[in-house]
Amino acid sequence: MRLRGKKNRVSLESQTDLVVLEPKKLKGKWHELFGNDNPIHIELGMGKGQFISRMSANHPHINYLGMDMFDELLRIGSRKARTLWKEEKNSDEVPNLFLVRGNVEHLEEMFEPGELERIYLNFSDPWPKSKHAKRRLTYHRFLSMYKNVLNERGEIHFKTDSLSLFEFSLNSFSDSQLQMKNISLDLHRNGLREDLVLTEYETKFSGQGMPIYRLEAVIGSEAIREHRSRVAEAMEKSKRRAPDEDAAEKDEPVTEASSEE
Numbered sequence: 581m582r583l584r585g586k587k588n589r590v591s592l593e594s595q596t597d598l599v600v601l602e603p604k605k606l607k608g609k610w611h612e613l614f615g616n617d618n619p620i621h622i623e624l625g626m627g628k629g630q631f632i633s634r635m636s637a638n639h640p641h642i643n644y645l646g647m648d649m650f651d652e653l654l655r656i657g658s659r660k661a662r663t664l665w666k667e668e669k670n671s672d673e674v675p676n677l678f679l680v681r682g683n684v685e686h687l688e689e690m691f692e693p694g695e696l697e698r699i700y701l702n703f704s705d706p707w708p709k710s711k712h713a714k715r716r717l718t719y720h721r722f723l724s725m726y727k728n729v730l731n732e733r734g735e736i737h738f739k740t741d742s743l744s745l746f747e748f749s750l751n752s753f754s755d756s757q758l759q760m761k762n763i764s765l766d767l768h769r770n771g772l773r774e775d776l777v778l779t780e781y782e783t784k785f786s787g788q789g790m791p792i793y794r795l796e797a798v799i800g801s802e803a804i805r806e807h808r809s810r811v812a813e814a815m816e817k818s819k820r821r822a823p824d825e826d827a828a829e830k831d832e833p834v835t836e837a838s839s840e841e
Protein backbone atom coordinates (compact mmCIF):
# COMPACT_ATOMS: atom_id res chain seq x y z
CA MET A 581 0.00 0.00 0.00
CA ARG A 582 1.53 3.39 -1.06
CA LEU A 583 1.49 6.06 1.60
CA ARG A 584 1.89 9.84 1.35
CA GLY A 585 4.92 11.81 2.56
CA LYS A 586 5.35 13.56 5.88
CA LYS A 587 3.91 16.96 4.87
CA ASN A 588 0.95 18.34 6.84
CA ARG A 589 0.97 15.61 9.44
CA VAL A 590 -1.50 15.96 12.30
CA SER A 591 -0.20 14.07 15.29
CA LEU A 592 -2.16 10.96 16.21
CA GLU A 593 -1.60 11.70 19.90
CA SER A 594 -3.64 14.92 19.55
CA GLN A 595 -6.64 13.05 18.08
CA THR A 596 -7.99 11.28 21.15
CA ASP A 597 -11.57 11.86 19.91
CA LEU A 598 -10.94 9.55 16.94
CA VAL A 599 -7.73 7.59 17.44
CA VAL A 600 -6.82 4.89 19.97
CA LEU A 601 -3.09 4.19 20.23
CA GLU A 602 -3.15 1.85 23.23
CA PRO A 603 -6.13 -0.44 22.73
CA LYS A 604 -5.11 -2.97 25.39
CA LYS A 605 -5.94 -0.36 28.04
CA LEU A 606 -9.55 -0.33 26.82
CA LYS A 607 -10.20 -4.06 27.16
CA GLY A 608 -13.72 -4.39 28.58
CA LYS A 609 -14.31 -0.61 28.33
CA TRP A 610 -15.08 -0.02 24.66
CA HIS A 611 -18.77 0.68 25.23
CA GLU A 612 -17.76 3.23 27.86
CA LEU A 613 -15.50 4.89 25.30
CA PHE A 614 -18.41 5.22 22.84
CA GLY A 615 -20.73 6.28 25.65
CA ASN A 616 -23.53 3.89 24.66
CA ASP A 617 -24.40 0.18 24.39
CA ASN A 618 -24.75 0.03 20.61
CA PRO A 619 -23.15 -3.00 18.93
CA ILE A 620 -19.47 -2.70 18.00
CA HIS A 621 -18.31 -3.69 14.50
CA ILE A 622 -14.60 -3.77 13.66
CA GLU A 623 -12.64 -3.89 10.40
CA LEU A 624 -9.35 -5.74 10.90
CA GLY A 625 -6.76 -4.27 8.53
CA MET A 626 -8.73 -1.17 7.54
CA GLY A 627 -6.00 0.28 5.27
CA LYS A 628 -6.81 3.89 4.42
CA GLY A 629 -10.24 3.67 6.02
CA GLN A 630 -12.66 4.27 3.13
CA PHE A 631 -14.95 1.39 4.14
CA ILE A 632 -15.11 2.05 7.87
CA SER A 633 -15.60 5.83 7.46
CA ARG A 634 -18.47 5.28 5.06
CA MET A 635 -20.03 2.62 7.31
CA SER A 636 -19.89 5.00 10.30
CA ALA A 637 -21.73 7.68 8.31
CA ASN A 638 -24.31 5.22 6.93
CA HIS A 639 -25.12 3.53 10.26
CA PRO A 640 -25.13 6.01 13.15
CA HIS A 641 -26.51 3.41 15.60
CA ILE A 642 -23.56 1.07 15.20
CA ASN A 643 -20.20 1.75 16.84
CA TYR A 644 -17.28 1.20 14.45
CA LEU A 645 -13.61 0.44 14.96
CA GLY A 646 -11.02 0.37 12.18
CA MET A 647 -7.79 -1.37 13.13
CA ASP A 648 -4.45 -1.26 11.37
CA MET A 649 -0.81 -1.51 12.37
CA PHE A 650 0.55 1.61 10.68
CA ASP A 651 0.44 5.19 11.96
CA GLU A 652 0.38 6.64 8.47
CA LEU A 653 -2.77 4.65 7.64
CA LEU A 654 -4.44 5.89 10.81
CA ARG A 655 -3.52 9.44 9.83
CA ILE A 656 -4.99 9.04 6.34
CA GLY A 657 -8.06 7.28 7.79
CA SER A 658 -8.70 10.02 10.33
CA ARG A 659 -8.50 12.70 7.63
CA LYS A 660 -10.90 10.71 5.49
CA ALA A 661 -13.44 10.17 8.28
CA ARG A 662 -13.37 13.83 9.38
CA THR A 663 -13.82 15.06 5.81
CA LEU A 664 -16.73 12.70 5.17
CA TRP A 665 -18.56 13.67 8.36
CA LYS A 666 -17.95 17.39 7.71
CA GLU A 667 -19.10 17.28 4.10
CA GLU A 668 -22.07 14.96 4.51
CA LYS A 669 -23.29 15.65 8.01
CA ASN A 670 -21.83 19.07 8.66
CA SER A 671 -20.32 17.63 11.84
CA ASP A 672 -16.91 18.37 13.35
CA GLU A 673 -17.22 15.12 15.30
CA VAL A 674 -17.20 11.49 14.23
CA PRO A 675 -19.25 10.12 17.12
CA ASN A 676 -19.42 6.41 16.31
CA LEU A 677 -15.93 5.61 15.02
CA PHE A 678 -12.46 5.05 16.48
CA LEU A 679 -9.36 4.16 14.49
CA VAL A 680 -7.20 1.77 16.44
CA ARG A 681 -3.47 1.14 16.13
CA GLY A 682 -3.06 -2.55 16.76
CA ASN A 683 -2.02 -5.94 15.51
CA VAL A 684 -4.74 -8.56 15.09
CA GLU A 685 -2.35 -11.02 16.74
CA HIS A 686 -3.19 -9.33 20.06
CA LEU A 687 -6.96 -9.11 19.61
CA GLU A 688 -7.77 -11.02 22.78
CA GLU A 689 -5.63 -8.62 24.81
CA MET A 690 -7.78 -5.74 23.52
CA PHE A 691 -11.30 -7.14 23.81
CA GLU A 692 -13.20 -9.07 26.46
CA PRO A 693 -15.15 -12.15 25.33
CA GLY A 694 -18.35 -11.01 23.64
CA GLU A 695 -17.33 -7.34 23.39
CA LEU A 696 -17.66 -7.24 19.58
CA GLU A 697 -20.62 -8.07 17.36
CA ARG A 698 -19.15 -8.13 13.87
CA ILE A 699 -15.72 -8.51 12.31
CA TYR A 700 -15.02 -7.33 8.78
CA LEU A 701 -12.05 -8.87 6.99
CA ASN A 702 -11.73 -6.89 3.78
CA PHE A 703 -8.99 -7.80 1.31
CA SER A 704 -6.74 -9.20 4.00
CA ASP A 705 -3.16 -9.85 2.88
CA PRO A 706 -3.29 -13.20 1.03
CA TRP A 707 0.17 -14.49 2.07
CA PRO A 708 0.30 -16.79 -1.00
CA LYS A 709 3.28 -18.93 0.05
CA SER A 710 2.14 -21.95 2.04
CA LYS A 711 4.96 -21.44 4.55
CA HIS A 712 3.14 -18.17 5.50
CA ALA A 713 -0.33 -19.73 5.85
CA LYS A 714 -0.34 -19.09 9.60
CA ARG A 715 -0.26 -15.33 8.95
CA ARG A 716 -3.50 -15.33 6.95
CA LEU A 717 -6.22 -13.65 9.00
CA THR A 718 -8.55 -16.59 8.34
CA TYR A 719 -6.09 -19.17 9.71
CA HIS A 720 -7.83 -21.32 12.33
CA ARG A 721 -5.90 -19.73 15.20
CA PHE A 722 -7.34 -16.32 14.24
CA LEU A 723 -10.83 -17.77 13.80
CA SER A 724 -10.69 -19.12 17.31
CA MET A 725 -9.75 -15.63 18.62
CA TYR A 726 -12.63 -14.09 16.68
CA LYS A 727 -15.08 -16.64 18.15
CA ASN A 728 -13.92 -15.62 21.59
CA VAL A 729 -14.35 -11.86 21.23
CA LEU A 730 -17.68 -11.99 19.35
CA ASN A 731 -21.04 -11.94 21.14
CA GLU A 732 -24.19 -14.06 20.66
CA ARG A 733 -25.10 -12.12 17.50
CA GLY A 734 -21.54 -12.34 16.21
CA GLU A 735 -20.67 -12.69 12.53
CA ILE A 736 -17.57 -12.39 10.34
CA HIS A 737 -17.96 -10.73 6.93
CA PHE A 738 -15.09 -11.54 4.62
CA LYS A 739 -14.32 -10.34 1.10
CA THR A 740 -11.27 -10.67 -1.09
CA ASP A 741 -10.03 -10.58 -4.67
CA SER A 742 -7.75 -13.56 -4.01
CA LEU A 743 -9.15 -16.89 -5.14
CA SER A 744 -6.45 -18.80 -3.29
CA LEU A 745 -7.16 -16.96 -0.02
CA PHE A 746 -10.88 -17.52 -0.51
CA GLU A 747 -10.40 -21.26 -1.07
CA PHE A 748 -8.11 -21.49 1.94
CA SER A 749 -10.64 -19.56 4.03
CA LEU A 750 -13.61 -21.72 3.00
CA ASN A 751 -11.68 -24.74 4.29
CA SER A 752 -10.58 -22.94 7.40
CA PHE A 753 -14.13 -21.76 8.26
CA SER A 754 -15.45 -25.24 7.55
CA ASP A 755 -12.72 -26.98 9.61
CA SER A 756 -13.58 -24.62 12.46
CA GLN A 757 -17.22 -25.78 12.10
CA LEU A 758 -18.48 -22.32 11.31
CA GLN A 759 -21.78 -21.94 9.50
CA MET A 760 -21.36 -19.90 6.30
CA LYS A 761 -23.99 -17.96 4.37
CA ASN A 762 -24.38 -15.49 1.51
CA ILE A 763 -21.38 -16.91 -0.35
CA SER A 764 -20.60 -15.13 -3.61
CA LEU A 765 -17.92 -15.93 -6.18
CA ASP A 766 -18.47 -12.71 -8.09
CA LEU A 767 -20.09 -10.09 -5.92
CA HIS A 768 -20.39 -7.39 -8.56
CA ARG A 769 -21.19 -9.63 -11.53
CA ASN A 770 -24.19 -7.49 -12.47
CA GLY A 771 -22.42 -4.17 -11.97
CA LEU A 772 -21.26 -2.57 -8.73
CA ARG A 773 -23.61 -3.39 -5.85
CA GLU A 774 -25.02 -0.05 -4.71
CA ASP A 775 -26.20 -1.52 -1.39
CA LEU A 776 -22.69 -2.57 -0.34
CA VAL A 777 -19.92 -0.28 0.85
CA LEU A 778 -16.74 -0.66 -1.17
CA THR A 779 -13.22 -0.64 0.23
CA GLU A 780 -10.22 1.00 -1.48
CA TYR A 781 -8.96 -2.37 -2.74
CA GLU A 782 -12.41 -3.41 -3.88
CA THR A 783 -12.86 -0.20 -5.89
CA LYS A 784 -9.52 -0.83 -7.58
CA PHE A 785 -9.89 -4.55 -8.32
CA SER A 786 -13.55 -4.56 -9.31
CA GLY A 787 -12.74 -1.55 -11.56
CA GLN A 788 -10.26 -3.85 -13.34
CA GLY A 789 -13.05 -6.38 -13.85
CA MET A 790 -11.72 -8.86 -11.28
CA PRO A 791 -14.27 -10.97 -9.41
CA ILE A 792 -14.72 -10.27 -5.71
CA TYR A 793 -15.33 -13.26 -3.46
CA ARG A 794 -17.42 -12.82 -0.33
CA LEU A 795 -18.94 -14.81 2.51
CA GLU A 796 -20.44 -14.33 5.93
CA ALA A 797 -19.73 -16.70 8.81
CA VAL A 798 -22.31 -16.97 11.54
CA ILE A 799 -20.69 -17.35 14.96
CA GLY A 800 -22.97 -16.35 17.84
CA SER A 801 -25.74 -18.65 19.10
CA GLU A 802 -28.49 -16.10 18.42
CA ALA A 803 -27.14 -15.37 14.93
CA ILE A 804 -27.07 -19.11 14.18
CA ARG A 805 -30.64 -19.57 15.44
CA GLU A 806 -31.85 -16.65 13.34
CA HIS A 807 -30.05 -17.92 10.24
CA ARG A 808 -31.45 -21.46 10.65
CA SER A 809 -34.98 -20.21 11.07
CA ARG A 810 -34.64 -17.98 7.98
CA VAL A 811 -33.40 -20.96 5.95
CA ALA A 812 -36.22 -23.20 7.25
CA GLU A 813 -38.77 -20.50 6.40
CA ALA A 814 -37.34 -20.08 2.87
CA MET A 815 -37.43 -23.87 2.32
CA GLU A 816 -41.00 -24.05 3.58
CA LYS A 817 -41.99 -21.20 1.27
CA SER A 818 -40.37 -22.86 -1.74
CA LYS A 819 -42.26 -26.11 -0.98
CA ARG A 820 -45.53 -24.22 -1.08
CA ARG A 821 -44.73 -22.57 -4.46
CA ALA A 822 -46.39 -23.63 -7.71
CA PRO A 823 -44.36 -26.35 -9.54
CA ASP A 824 -43.56 -24.10 -12.55
CA GLU A 825 -42.15 -21.38 -10.25
CA ASP A 826 -40.07 -24.03 -8.53
CA ALA A 827 -38.65 -25.31 -11.80
CA ALA A 828 -37.59 -21.80 -12.79
CA GLU A 829 -35.82 -21.20 -9.48
CA LYS A 830 -34.57 -24.65 -8.61
CA ASP A 831 -30.90 -23.71 -8.90
CA GLU A 832 -31.14 -20.80 -6.50
CA PRO A 833 -29.95 -21.14 -2.91
CA VAL A 834 -32.51 -20.60 -0.17
CA THR A 835 -30.66 -17.57 1.15
CA GLU A 836 -29.72 -14.43 -0.77
CA ALA A 837 -26.42 -14.38 -2.68
CA SER A 838 -25.30 -11.64 -0.31
CA SER A 839 -26.87 -9.19 2.06
CA GLU A 840 -26.47 -5.50 2.69
CA GLU A 841 -23.62 -4.38 4.92
Ligand SMILES: C[S@@+](CC[C@H](N)C(=O)[O-])C[C@H]1O[C@@H](n2cnc3c(N)ncnc32)[C@H](O)[C@@H]1O
Nearest residue numbers: 625626627648649682683684702703779780781
Ligand atom coordinates in the same frame (compact mmCIF):
# COMPACT_ATOMS: atom_id res chain seq x y z
C1 LIG B 1 -4.50 -5.28 1.45
S1 LIG B 1 -4.84 -4.08 2.67
C2 LIG B 1 -6.61 -3.91 2.65
C3 LIG B 1 -7.06 -2.59 3.18
C4 LIG B 1 -8.58 -2.36 3.21
N1 LIG B 1 -9.25 -3.29 4.09
C5 LIG B 1 -9.17 -2.43 1.84
O1 LIG B 1 -9.92 -3.39 1.56
O2 LIG B 1 -8.96 -1.51 1.04
C6 LIG B 1 -4.57 -5.02 4.16
C7 LIG B 1 -4.38 -4.15 5.37
O3 LIG B 1 -4.32 -5.00 6.52
C8 LIG B 1 -3.34 -4.50 7.41
N2 LIG B 1 -2.89 -5.65 8.22
C9 LIG B 1 -2.30 -6.77 7.80
N3 LIG B 1 -2.02 -7.61 8.82
C10 LIG B 1 -2.48 -6.99 9.93
C11 LIG B 1 -2.48 -7.33 11.31
N4 LIG B 1 -1.96 -8.48 11.73
N5 LIG B 1 -3.00 -6.47 12.19
C12 LIG B 1 -3.53 -5.27 11.76
N6 LIG B 1 -3.57 -4.90 10.46
C13 LIG B 1 -3.04 -5.74 9.56
C14 LIG B 1 -2.26 -3.93 6.51
O4 LIG B 1 -1.48 -2.96 7.17
C15 LIG B 1 -3.11 -3.33 5.38
O5 LIG B 1 -3.42 -1.99 5.63
